[in-house]
Amino acid sequence: MDLKELTTLLRECAGVGEGVDLDGDVLDVPFDELGYDSLAILQVAGVIEREHRIQLSDDTVAEASTPRVLLECVNACLPATAGAA
Template sequence: MTVAVFTLDDLQRILIGVAGADEGIDLDGESADTLFTDLGYDSLALLETAAVVSREYGATLDDEAVTAVTTPRDFVRLVNDSA
């Protein structure tokens, strides 16, 4: 099964849905390399995001790998590498 390519826009949409984050954050800009903690996201938000990603994209994400990523760009890479 081929998993659709996961993008920063997909991540932003899901983060907003699960964490109720500020919609003003643009992950396509410099924020893509900003630490999740600096963007206001904790490990729980990332784990909830990973659960949604698993359901929507069929990606299998290890909890330890999810909590080890530190930036949105790294999270996107993790999802796409899991395909």
């Protein structure tokens, strides 16, 4: 999963606040500074879990304070479920 897919999900699930540029360098910007609270991140995580058929722990999602951390958690789960090409 990459940043583009994550920002698309953020827009679809929780919208975008005024003055927030999700197309910029937001990998290390805390979600709260981007206008997303923990409920919005849980909602996005639920979509990610369904679309990628992975399971993220609630603690992992709660501790993912930036897009980079969330993407690292998601991508760490993907190889175990993706299968060999």
